Amino acid sequence: MTEKKLTKGNIALAEGAIQAGCRFYFGYPITPQNDIPEYLARNLPKHGGTFIPAESEIASINMVMGASASGKRAMTSSSGPGISLMQEGISYLAGSEMPAVIVNIMRCGPGLGGIAPTQGDYNQAVHGGGHGDYRNIVLAPGSVQEMFDLTIKAFELADRYRNPAMIIADAMIGQFQEPCRLTPERPVEFPEKSWALTGRRGRDPRLLKSLYLGDYEQEEHNLFLKQKYDEIQENEVMVEMQNLDDAELIIIAFGTPARVAKTAISLAREEGLRVGLIRPITLFPFPVNEIYEHSARAKNILVVEMNTGQMVRDVRIAAHKDAAIHFYGRPGGGFPFPDDVLGEIKKALGGGAR
Amino acid sequence: MYYDVIMAGFGGQGIQMISQIVALAAIRKGLNVTYLPSYGVEKRGGRTNVTLVIADEEIGSMVSNHPKCVIAMDTIAVDKYKAQVAPKGLLIANASLVPLAMLDRSDIVPLPLRCNDEALALGSAKLSNMIALGAFLQRSEILGFGDVEAVIDEVTPERLKKTIPANLEAIRRGIEIAANGSVR
Amino acid sequence: MNAIFKRPDSLKDTITHFCPGCTHGIAHRLIAETMDELGIADRTIGIPGVGCCVFLYNYFPIDVLEAPHGRAPACATGMKRAQPDKIIFAYQGDGDMAAIGTSEIIHAANRGENITVFFINNSVYGMTGGQMAPTTLLGQQTTTSPYGRDFKSEGYPIKMAEMLATLEGVAYSTRVALHSPKHVNQAKKAIRKAFEMQINEMGFSVVEMLSTCNTNWRVSPLEALKMLEREMIPYYPLGVFKERTGKDFL
Numbered sequence: 001m002t003e004k005k006l007t008k009g010n011i012a013l014a015e016g017a018i019q020a021g022c023r024f025y026f027g028y029p030i031t032p033q034n035d036i037p038e039y040l041a042r043n044l045p046k047h048g049g050t051f052i053p054a055e056s057e058i059a060s061i062n063m064v065m066g067a068s069a070s071g072k073r074a075m076t077s078s079s080g081p082g083i084s085l086m087q088e089g090i091s092y093l094a095g096s097e098m099p100a101v102i103v104n105i106m107r108c109g110p111g112l113g114g115i116a117p118t119q120g121d122y123n124q125a126v127h128g129g130g131h132g133d134y135r136n137i138v139l140a141p142g143s144v145q146e147m148f149d150l151t152i153k154a155f156e157l158a159d160r161y162r163n164p165a166m167i168i169a170d171a172m173i174g175q176f177q178e179p180c181r182l183t184p185e186r187p188v189e190f191p192e193k194s195w196a197l198t199g200r201r202g203r204d205p206r207l208l209k210s211l212y213l214g215d216y217e218q219e220e221h222n223l224f225l226k227q228k229y230d231e232i233q234e235n236e237v238m239v240e241m242q243n244l245d246d247a248e249l250i251i252i253a254f255g256t257p258a259r260v261a262k263t264a265i266s267l268a269r270e271e272g273l274r275v276g277l278i279r280p281i282t283l284f285p286f287p288v289n290e291i292y293e294h295s296a297r298a299k300n301i302l303v304v305e306m307n308t309g310q311m312v313r314d315v316r317i318a319a320h321k322d323a324a325i326h327f328y329g330r331p332g333g334g335f336p337f338p339d340d341v342l343g344e345i346k347k348a349l350g351g352g353a354r
Numbered sequence: 355m356y357y358d359v360i361m362a363g364f365g366g367q368g369i370q371m372i373s374q375i376v377a378l379a380a381i382r383k384g385l386n387v388t389y390l391p392s393y394g395v396e397k398r399g400g401r402t403n404v405t406l407v408i409a410d411e412e413i414g415s416m417v418s419n420h421p422k423c424v425i426a427m428d429t430i431a432v433d434k435y436k437a438q439v440a441p442k443g444l445l446i447a448n449a450s451l452v453p454l455a456m457l458d459r460s461d462i463v464p465l466p467l468r469c470n471d472e473a474l475a476l477g478s479a480k481l482s483n484m485i486a487l488g489a490f491l492q493r494s495e496i497l498g499f500g501d502v503e504a505v506i507d508e509v510t511p512e513r514l515k516k517t518i519p520a521n522l523e524a525i526r527r528g529i530e531i532a533a534n535g536s537v538r
Numbered sequence: 539m540n541a542i543f544k545r546p547d548s549l550k551d552t553i554t555h556f557c558p559g560c561t562h563g564i565a566h567r568l569i570a571e572t573m574d575e576l577g578i579a580d581r582t583i584g585i586p587g588v589g590c591c592v593f594l595y596n597y598f599p600i601d602v603l604e605a606p607h608g609r610a611p612a613c614a615t616g617m618k619r620a621q622p623d624k625i626i627f628a629y630q631g632d633g634d635m636a637a638i639g640t641s642e643i644i645h646a647a648n649r650g651e652n653i654t655v656f657f658i659n660n661s662v663y664g665m666t667g668g669q670m671a672p673t674t675l676l677g678q679q680t681t682t683s684p685y686g687r688d689f690k691s692e693g694y695p696i697k698m699a700e701m702l703a704t705l706e707g708v709a710y711s712t713r714v715a716l717h718s719p720k721h722v723n724q725a726k727k728a729i730r731k732a733f734e735m736q737i738n739e740m741g742f743s744v745v746e747m748l749s750t751c752n753t754n755w756r757v758s759p760l761e762a763l764k765m766l767e768r769e770m771i772p773y774y775p776l777g778v779f780k781e782r783t784g785k786d787f788l
Contacts, residue, residue, distance in 0.1 A: 024616065058642070065612075066585075070617050177377070
């Protein structure tokens with residue numbers, strides 16, 4: 001067994017990228033994710049990798065595109081405003097079917113916002129962000145170990161589906177420390193890239209593009225992408241479920257609020273309240289079936305987010321029609337402590353959905 | 355077993371150091387640990403706060419607003435965290451800087467220690483954090499002296515290795531004072 | 539019978555979408571001839587920007603990445619770093635490089651990325667219908683400067699080749715024109731020199747090509763060529779603004 005090391009979330013993510021075979025990082029400084037580029041600037045060269053401190057987030061994502069088009073694993077990381085600047089490039093990556101890993105250690109917004117922990121960018125990550133009819137694969141780590149493991153997973157999924165994969169985490173997940181195994185659980189997958197632009201020697205020329213002007217060409221392309229997203233939805237849902245068998249109330253949360261919810265659930269169960277947890281690990285694909293199935297029986301859902309209500313809309317779509325859906329949100333760096341959540345549990349079980 | 359502690363003070367008091375020692379010693383004991391340093395805007399202004407959760411079960415929340423123990427190394431820390439200590443919880447306060455009158459909650463256990471004075475008596479004011487650590491070990495009963503002794507070398511940066519014997523001595527002194535339960 | 543003039547191998551046998559009279563076609567042909575002469579087409583990857591240049595992949599039988607508007611130098615950076623043994627060129631218009639993409643071109647040049655950039659300066663946004671670009675001449679009427687470009691409101695035409703030449707990372711920066719056989723021959727030499735700079739790992743090379751857009755200038759192809767000579771060259775002088783002769787930059 002490999003020894004676990006007390007590791008900061010952002011560092012686990014950065015090391016995960018190296019272990020995933022990522023050798024190209026391009027980024028622009030922004031708090032609270034600076035540990036990631038600083039770690040990679042120091043360590044990528046030791047692995048023969050390239051680190052470029054890019055002139056902007058726009059340049060960063062396009063450098064990622066260039067390296068990714070070459071068939072290499074490449075990533076960038078940023079926060080709030082920086083991720084907004086990357087949206088054009090992310091849309092191109094999705095449209096041209098290129099893999100890439102984009103990390104968002106979220107900042108409070110809108111605007112410049114603050115650097116306290118928040119989950120304000122759920123909608124941006126899960127429901128587009130950039131222009132056009134596309135989806136990102138979105139992973140939401142809930143522990144330092146998952147910061148490491150899901151980064152590897154993100155590279156594998158991005159390559160498997162030739163699609164951008166985003167990792168979104170609040171600053172708490174980025175900056176707290178836990179014991180972490182810093183080696184992959186199983187051998188990292190490296191799919192063949194028969195589409196990479198490497199010069200046409202010995203084969204026909206290749207093209208990566210997203211412009212479709214011919215009659216119905218764009219529609220055909222969008223329908224093709226849709227098929228791919230359906231396949232992702234079918235095959236790649238990751239979700240953690242706890243204490244659901246007897247639950248009268250299910251908390252649905254990701255990232256830090258899910259951690260806090262676990263403590264609140266222990267407190268609730270000590271008081272005889274039957275509460276369980278569904279923690280989406282993939283935000284796209286969303287655990288639609290799991291939520292439907294368990295909400296049909298439990299009849300009560302409490303969504304906890306560090307925003308004013310973003311994932312809760314997806315929960316409403318997924319949940320059984322008879323389930324009452326409650327929401328507790330702390331936006332802008334406001335923080336849900338375990339006893340806050342316990343209070344919401346009691347309120348929700350007391351009746352009255354909103 | 356589930357134990358949460360907030361350690362707080364100003365930069366340079368060695369809060370990070372003792373929290374690192376406790377975290378690593380707990381990991382070596384096979385316990386789960388979360389370690390949350392000052393985050394967000396608290397990073398600015400020279401304050402250091404660390405929230406440590408130690409448990410033999412899965413740890414949910416890495417934040418706590420009702421910790422079982424607070425180690426407050428100055429008055430600002432007492433001000434900020436005194437009210438948060440869980441009922442019957444422990445408030446270890448650096449009485450070299452904190453007036454005893456501040457320790458006025460009757461539903462918790464106050465443990466004032468003259469950390470700076472004790473440290474000076476051992477030869478260096480820099481050992482004040484270790485006095486507090488010793489007291490924490492004695493009262494929390496989740497880790498023993500031996501657990502800490504086993505990891506202190508690993509946590510200590512190369513340039514400070516020579517201070518290890520003095521640090522261990524200060525930890526022993528902290529344990530001793532806490533066992534006697536009084537301010538010298 | 540000996541063929542003395544033929545289509546280069548690196549140019550596909552197809553009809554282009556360029557308007558009759560447009561000099562993009564000449565630039566394409568020169569690049570194709572040069573790839574043939576240097577024998578690099580099978581290891582070259584082209585990165586067009588957005589605009590009339592975007593269909594580059596229809597004309598060159600090489601690997602192509604379609605970059606977002608203005609970002610080709612950043613894409614080329616990532617690509618060249620990922621495969622330094624390949625020849626990477628970006629092909630940008632003036633709306634692409636001199637407006638939306640100024641940040642990317644300047645920093646790629648300043649880092650001395652070992653890539654080649656071909657810059658088509660025809661003083662307007664071509665594909666979108668002839669709007670004013672940063673390169674539009676003073677007094678020039680376009681659909682968005684209908685009363686003529688006025689420096690008090692729109693500033694001055696931007697001289698990219700000169701500006702880029704000031705950056706340490708640049709190995710070669712030149713401006714050529716595509717309006718006469720003599721100038722086309724000069725342009726060909728510049729294109730070859732730019733590719734050679736990359737092959738010899740000298741650093742960043744850029745060739746600005748003064749081009750016509752007779753459709754949006756609303757003149758005949760022949761008049762457009764005369765206008766280029768008469769109105770563009772006096773403001774955009776031709777010449778080499780920087781040329782590195784050895785790896786003395788190290």
